Amino acid sequence: MNRWLPFxxxxxxxxxxxxxxxxxxxxxxxxxxxxxxxxxxxMLAGLQANFIRRVLTSQPQIxxxxxxxxxxxxxxxxxxxxxxxxxxxxxxxxxxxxxxxIAAAVRARPDVLVVAPTxxxxxLAVRGDASRSISVVGMxxxxxxxxxxxxxxxxxxEARLGTDDIVVGSELARNLGAGVxxxxxxxxxxxxxxxxxxxxxxxxxxxxxxxxxxxxxLRTAQSLLDLVGGATTIDVTVADIYAADVIARDIAGMAPxxxxxxxxxxxxxxxxVRAQQTxxxxxxxxxxxxxAFGIAAVLVVSVIQRSKDIGILRAMGASRGRILRIxxxxxxxxxxxxxxxxxxLGAGSLFLWHRWFRQADGSELFPLxxxxxxxxxxxxxxxxxxxxxxxAPAVRAASIDPVDAIRG
Amino acid sequence: xxxxxxxxxxxxxxxxxxxGTPVETEVLHGIDLAVRAGEFLAIIGPSxxxxxxxxxxxxxxxxxxxxxxxxxxTDTTGLxxxxxxxLRGRTIGFVFQHHYLISAFTALENVMMPMIVDRGRADPxxxxxxxxxxxxxxxxxxxxxxxxxxxxxxxxxxxxARALALDPPLVLAxxxxxxxxxxxAEGVFARMRRINRERGTTFLLVTHNLALAERCDRIVEVVxxxxxxxxxxxxxxxxxx
Ligand SMILES: Nc1ncnc2c1ncn2[C@@H]1O[C@H](COP(=O)(O)OP(=O)(O)O)[C@@H](O)[C@H]1O
Ligand SMILES: [Mg+2]
Numbered sequence: 169m170n171r172w173l174p175f176x177x178x179x180x181x182x183x184x185x186x187x188x189x190x191x192x193x194x195x196x197x198x199x200x201x202x203x204x205x206x207x208x209x210x211m212l213a214g215l216q217a218n219f220i221r222r223v224l225t226s227q228p229q230i231x232x233x234x235x236x237x238x239x240x241x242x243x244x245x246x247x248x249x250x251x252x253x254x255x256x257x258x259x260x261x262x263x264x265x266x267x268x269x270i271a272a273a274v275r276a277r278p279d280v281l282v283v284a285p286t287x288x289x290x291x292l293a294v295r296g297d298a299s300r301s302i303s304v305v306g307m308x309x310x311x312x313x314x315x316x317x318x319x320x321x322x323x324x325x326e327a328r329l330g331t332d333d334i335v336v337g338s339e340l341a342r343n344l345g346a347g348v349x350x351x352x353x354x355x356x357x358x359x360x361x362x363x364x365x366x367x368x369x370x371x372x373x374x375x376x377x378x379x380x381x382x383x384x385x386l387r388t389a390q391s392l393l394d395l396v397g398g399a400t401t402i403d404v405t406v407a408d409i410y411a412a413d414v415i416a417r418d419i420a421g422m423a424p425x426x427x428x429x430x431x432x433x434x435x436x437x438x439x440x441v442r443a444q445q446t447x448x449x450x451x452x453x454x455x456x457x458x459x460a461f462g463i464a465a466v467l468v469v470s471v472i473q474r475s476k477d478i479g480i481l482r483a484m485g486a487s488r489g490r491i492l493r494i495x496x497x498x499x500x501x502x503x504x505x506x507x508x509x510x511x512x513l514g515a516g517s518l519f520l521w522h523r524w525f526r527q528a529d530g531s532e533l534f535p536l537x538x539x540x541x542x543x544x545x546x547x548x549x550x551x552x553x554x555x556x557x558x559x560a561p562a563v564r565a566a567s568i569d570p571v572d573a574i575r576g
Numbered sequence: 577x578x579x580x581x582x583x584x585x586x587x588x589x590x591x592x593x594x595x596g597t598p599v600e601t602e603v604l605h606g607i608d609l610a611v612r613a614g615e616f617l618a619i620i621g622p623s624x625x626x627x628x629x630x631x632x633x634x635x636x637x638x639x640x641x642x643x644x645x646x647x648x649x650t651d652t653t654g655l656x657x658x659x660x661x662x663l664r665g666r667t668i669g670f671v672f673q674h675h676y677l678i679s680a681f682t683a684l685e686n687v688m689m690p691m692i693v694d695r696g697r698a699d700p701x702x703x704x705x706x707x708x709x710x711x712x713x714x715x716x717x718x719x720x721x722x723x724x725x726x727x728x729x730x731x732x733x734x735x736x737a738r739a740l741a742l743d744p745p746l747v748l749a750x751x752x753x754x755x756x757x758x759x760x761a762e763g764v765f766a767r768m769r770r771i772n773r774e775r776g777t778t779f780l781l782v783t784h785n786l787a788l789a790e791r792c793d794r795i796v797e798v799v800x801x802x803x804x805x806x807x808x809x810x811x812x813x814x815x816x817x
Contacts, residue, residue: 175692179680186680480676483637484690484738485665487658570637574672575628 176490179481180497187470191502194466198506199513201455202550206514208451209542211521212444214534219437220409221535228284228315228403229412232270232425234262261289263398270423271402279407279415284311285399287389291360293336293382294353295344302340303380304354306389307403315405318370318383324348325368329385334364338371339378354382360392459550460557463502467495467561471568478565479573488566495562496555503554507547515543582646583746583778584611584634589643591629591801603629605801606643613745614776616769618789621798627782628750630798634780635748636664648745665694669739671732673751677723683710683734684719690741709737713767729760736768740777750782761785 173181184191264270267285275283287306292299305312309329313319318335319327325348327335334352336344346352346366355361364384372378390396402425406412409430416429431438471478478491515538522536591604603626611617621627632638633645636652645652648667652660669690677686687706692698710719713733723731732752739747749768753761765781765788772779781792789795797804 172697174697178692178698182680476676477678477680480670480672480678481689481693482661483635483664483670484693485661486693487661490693571632574632574637574676 175486176493176497179494180501183470183474183494184498184501187466187473190466190470194462194502195506195509197462198459198502198550198554199509201459202507202510202546203513203517204510205452205455206511206542206546207518207521208448210514210518210536210538211534212441212448213539213542214537216441217537218535219434226316227430229406229409229430230404230416230419231428232264232274232402232404232419232423233428234264234400235424235426261393261395261400263287263395263400264402264425266424267399267402270425271399273423274402274404274419277415279411280404281407282311282314282403282405284308284315284403285386286312286401286403287386287393287395287398288400289356289389289393291354291356291382291392293340293344294355295346295350298344300340300343301380302336302354302382304356304382304384304389304392306384306386306392308386309383312383312403315403318368321370321372322368323371325366327368327370327383329367329383331385331388332362332364333367333385334388335368335370335383336366337378337381338369339375340380340382341366341369343379354392356392356394358394360394362388362392364388456549456553459503459506460553463499463554463557464560466502467499467558468564470498471495471561471565474565475568475573478568479570482568482570483574491568492562492566495565496558499554499556499558499562500551501554503557504547504551506554507550510550511543511546581612582610583613583615583648584609584780585644585646586610586634587644589630589633589640589645591626591633591638592641595641602641603801604633604640607801607803609796609803611778611780613778614772616772616779616793617781618792618795619780619782619798620784620786620789620795621804625798626801627798631748631750631780631782635668635670636660665690666742667744667746669741669744669747671735671739671747671749671752673754677731677734677738679722679724681723682720683715683723683726686723686734687737687741690738694742706737706741709740710734712740712771713737727760729756729763732756732760732764733767736764736771740771743775744777746778746780748780751784752781753783753785753788761788765791 271283271285274280284307289304291302291304293302309318309327313327323338325335329335334354336346336352341347344352348366348369350366351363352366353361353363370378370381372381384392386399390398393400404415404419406415412429413431416427416432419425420427481491482488518536518538522532522534525533586607586609589604589607590602592600592602594600607630619627619630629638633640634647636647647663650663652663655663677683678689681689684703684706687709688698688702691702691705695702707716707719710716713736715730715733715737718726718730723734726734735752736747736749739749747768752768753764756764768779768781769791771777781788783789
């Protein structure tokens, strides 16, 4: 007999060991329940982490844009509308009014990490006989590369951007037959025209982006797009990505800009995540409840089976508290052991799932996110559930009158 | 050996069941009894006369409806549940007719159980003490057997060893030989008697076996919840050897 275990544990473990069938079946139940929860939670966490990682590393969390030009109905006399049909004006590429002052003000906020003004528009890239339509992003690399880590995607050259340099996507480079050091002509609909040298080639792992993306210095884009001294967008990242919405509203309130946060832009994703979380919580709750009822049912039967043992232990001098704890420990042990087995089951199935079910190109559907936190939380919660489930049977055991038990 | 001459004193102990219901019945009608330390007392009487009720009250498993009970110098009147449980654990050992060993444990572990309950955890000294007790009962060979695999007489000897685990001054045995054949009953009785002689442990033995009762120091007969006059032939006090 283990000399370090307290009496309650000795008795609890021996009772569980002796009730072999009951113990095995209820352990099986708890294991499956916890396994389902671990599997589901880890998968959801993986999908979310995937998305959040993208948001964190490759896109601004807030974009400041010029306010849209609104068409106003024509009025000759107050109250009389002459032309009732109002057409939405074509949205020209506009600079943000006083963007420098706005950028400075936003940069001064303590909850903002990076502020990167950009000039973006479309253009035509020509080299020899080949021409392609491209999107040009002009920016200050010192700021912008802290938001979109362009240098991380370099496959050739470097992300150096002088006024006559350009970094291009890998597909575009191939289509134009251009390599590092080659020159390409870039022209825009607004009459801008520059000859730029390719300094770097990037591969974003996305064909569309690789075909159209180009990066140039802010000045270069300003002159190409006829927006000298202007900025079409201010990209912002913030310390707490979940506060982006509030910060965006705040900025829109203080400056004449339109502020879009990633939370608004990805509203659909959040609705989906929230729905999934709600159903996940419900499933957890009901699995937890059925685990609890299972443990309680097994222990109630065990209390009845062992009422003579309980009576004799009481006659021997075991207090009510001791008897109570014997059954609480049994509940806790069942919950904990089941959660350990369940974690192995859930993590194992997730691992296999992750290996076998892949996207068409063989890449993973979602990253494996199996953190120690999840298992620790599952074990703690299951042990707690077990103890709570054992409460009613334990109280019943503690209230057994030794005289009744012994008289039989 | 014991400092208190009278290990047990009952004064006007009454017990009623079903108090406040139409079937209220008084089972014990005022029991007066004094037992000296070291006595080996037989309690006899017809079935339903109240012997088990009396023993459960003495054993602090049940409370008298009225009257006074003093055990080993402690007046138990008005003691709370916790104090009664503690006093019971330290001063009283039980042997019941249906042995009531705990089937989840081995013979040795059953004997250790009162010590573990008392101290809160197991230690090697307890195992040695339990082995010694099983030795007295000639059960060393069976110490690691699950108790279900032992014969009735062996199980009852394990129960006696268990009752002695904490070396209590008082052992209460309610028909311990009731389910045993003559040879097994003799085995159990002889060992209890020897413990009584060698260690001075007080025994209260409820039995229907008059031959065994005759070999006790004193016989008390309970009839209809009262102590009848002591039958002739019973010894007046502890016999010497
Ligand atoms: N819990 C109880 N409720 C009501 N009556 C009881 C209870 N326990 C015992 N009795 C009654 O008390 C009387 C004495 O019983 P008991 O002490 O077991 O007698 P004995 O051990 O001498 O055979 C019997 O009539 C029995 O029916
Ligand atoms: Mg009886």
